[in-house]
Amino acid sequence: MELMFDTANLDNIRYFNGIFPYVGITSNPSILKKEGKRDLVHHFKEIQSIIGGERSLHIQLTAGTSEKMIEEAYKITEKLGKEVYIKIPINEEGLKAIKQLKQDHFKITATAIYTMAQGDYAIMAGADYLAPYYNRMENTNINAENVISHFADRIEVGGYQTKILAASFKNIGQVMKAFNCGAHCATVDPMLLGDSLKLPFIETAVSDFKKDWEAVYGQGNTFLNLLD
């Protein structure tokens, strides 16, 4: 069970970096749009410096043909390092690009996955990660839980190395369901993760403990000044 942050916002990454256990950052052109026009090499390098070398960075290609996608992948990794995961939508051109890029030892995250067939092609093509779109599947009346369970099953039975990186979440319940269905990892807007800890009953429990403690040991005292 792993989390990634689905954002390119530097402030959010810096803030939540200190809070949640997470293993990487994902983005796509729509997520980048929210940051306005940027010097992208500089921006991604900044992200790399915040998250450190142990966590992964997943960057989506923008070209429409496999030839251009392959060129983009080379350019991105030339600027940002071969450790970057190249995100490629699973359509004809995308699959063609993955075939070549895997031969060239690139790390690949297959994305825009709505169907079992798309994911199975990506697994067979050797994708390192598979990003099924949970909320978008639900919006399309596709059973996201069945699709993710199917991938988990295929990977287990076939002994594939591909990991399921469930994506497109609009609430924390969807994230938990994706894990229940066998997703290895979920990429989530860190603001959504933050909101999942801001529940009134959590606050009530914490403040009740504080009140009970202070009723006995005095206001403002903690173990720090009582155990000297």
Ligand SMILES: O=P(O)(O)OC[C@H]1O[C@](O)(CO)[C@@H](O)[C@@H]1O
């Ligand atoms: O439905 P949404 O919120 O646009 O999400 C699409 C998802 O696709 C991804 O690009 C994953 O490949 C994520 O970055 C994002 O979670």
